[in-house]
Amino acid sequence: MRPTIMEKVEGLRGINSVKIKEASEAGKKVVGMYCVFSPQEIALAADAIAVTLCGTKQEPIAEAEKHLPRNLCPLIKSSYGFAITDTCPYFYFSDVLLAETTCDGKKKMYELMGKIKPMHVMNLPQTAVDEDSLESWKKEMVKFKSFLEEKFDVEITEEKLIDAIKLMNRERDVMKRLHKLNAHKPAPLTGMDMMMAQWLKGFNVDKEAGIQLIEELIKETEELMDKGEFPFTEETPRILLTGVPIGAGSEKVLKLIEEAGGSVVVLENCSGYKGLDTMVDEAKNPIEALAEKYLSTPCSCMSNNNARLDLIKRLAEEYKVDGVVDLTWQACHTYNIESFTVRNFVKDELGLPFIQIETDYSDSDVGQIKVRIEAFLETIETKACCCGGTC
Numbered sequence: 605m606r607p608t609i610m611e612k613v614e615g616l617r618g619i620n621s622v623k624i625k626e627a628s629e630a631g632k633k634v635v636g637m638y639c640v641f642s643p644q645e646i647a648l649a650a651d652a653i654a655v656t657l658c659g660t661k662q663e664p665i666a667e668a669e670k671h672l673p674r675n676l677c678p679l680i681k682s683s684y685g686f687a688i689t690d691t692c693p694y695f696y697f698s699d700v701l702l703a704e705t706t707c708d709g710k711k712k713m714y715e716l717m718g719k720i721k722p723m724h725v726m727n728l729p730q731t732a733v734d735e736d737s738l739e740s741w742k743k744e745m746v747k748f749k750s751f752l753e754e755k756f757d758v759e760i761t762e763e764k765l766i767d768a769i770k771l772m773n774r775e776r777d778v779m780k781r782l783h784k785l786n787a788h789k790p791a792p793l794t795g796m797d798m799m800m801a802q803w804l805k806g807f808n809v810d811k812e813a814g815i816q817l818i819e820e821l822i823k824e825t826e827e828l829m830d831k832g833e834f835p836f837t838e839e840t841p842r843i844l845l846t847g848v849p850i851g852a853g854s855e856k857v858l859k860l861i862e863e864a865g866g867s868v869v870v871l872e873n874c875s876g877y878k879g880l881d882t883m884v885d886e887a888k889n890p891i892e893a894l895a896e897k898y899l900s901t902p903c904s905c906m907s908n909n910n911a912r913l914d915l916i917k918r919l920a921e922e923y924k925v926d927g928v929v930d931l932t933w934q935a936c937h938t939y940n941i942e943s944f945t946v947r948n949f950v951k952d953e954l955g956l957p958f959i960q961i962e963t964d965y966s967d968s969d970v971g972q973i974k975v976r977i978e979a980f981l982e983t984i985e986t987k988a989c990c991c992g993g994t995c
């Protein structure tokens with residue numbers, strides 16, 4: 605049974621594109637961001653709107669390929685395609701863009717995108733968290749703060765930063781509580797709905813209204829659970845989806861898993877739980893606390909990225925997962941190489957079935973992926989059988 609509030613959540617797309625226009629016309633500044641490493645709090649403390657711009661659709665890719673190599677991650681091509689075709693209202697109304705030096709493809713694409721709109725690039729230290737990387741990332745936080753202060757002619761006070769941290773922590777907390785509902789067996793929400801709720805919150809112009817809506821979704825989902833109404837049964841294979849970020853338009857693999865009879869109970873990726881795992885420490889100096897939180901993001905562009913394995917382990921246990929699907933966008937070297945480590949960890953340490961799927965945003969390989977997913981789910985079902993897979 606699907607919560608009726610999901611229709612309201614999906615309606616946010618239309619509402620937010622009108623709201624951002626109104627806010628911009630009323631003089632409100634907009635900061636467009638591309639990554640989970642982006643400290644939204646600093647933009648909010650500048651009294652601006654922070655929106656997520658990551659491209660998740662196939663449509664603008666053909667135009668992007670006129671400037672970028674075809675053999676490039678679709679997320680990068682889609683993000684750039686939206687920028688040059690001016691077909692994304694959130695990009696259009698962004699006064700400034702925030703970019704980070706994450707993977708090489710994104711970093712070089714930003715050099716081109718930076719010619720379209722004012723852009724600030726945060727220099728991400730790509731090593732695991734230690735004293736030096738933290739110090740350097742703290743300086744990057746301060747530089748971004750100064751950039752916004754100068755661009756928007758505002759003062760970002762410590763008080764404003766603390767308020768923004770509290771607001772973002774509340775948003776993380778409500779999303780985290782929503783995700784945690786799926787630890788129940790069977791899961792009360794489909795992976796598709798979870799992903800949509802998480803992805804759409806990135807466009808929320810009014811964060812308080814967005815938090816309220818997710819509270820309503822939690823309440824209705826809990827009521828359905830009390831009535832015993834679930835979209836899955838206890839026997840449905842429970843899948844953890846890890847790897848690259850997805851969103852509306854790039855949900856192909858998630859959709860295929862659920863159409864084939866699986867239940868994606870948790871999305872470990874950036875469009876799922878990853879950014880929610882740790883809160884910003886409200887008791888610390890705000891810049892230091894922000895640096896600590898964001899630098900701990902377990903992305904494949906970090907070396908080492910053992911924190912991703914730790915997170916997969918915790919989530920696999922908490923969500924009682926039966927198998928792991930690792931999604932990689934074509935030409936994403938970091939996630940593709942890391943998949944070998946993740947595969948060994950999932951199979952040897954967690955003792956769970958694992959499959960990697962490498963694809964792009966097009967529909968050309970849907971049939972082939974469907975067959976692989978069906979075979980993967982069958983393996984899980986066989987293992988779950990009382991005979992131990994011999995019948």
Ligand code: SF4
Nearest residue numbers: 639640641706874903
């Ligand atoms: S996968 Fe890494 S680079 Fe991509 S959005 Fe997430 S944190 Fe950013």
Ligand code: SF4
Nearest residue numbers: 677679707848933936
């Ligand atoms: S999916 Fe990979 S290649 Fe694409 S932007 Fe993210 S890290 Fe870069």
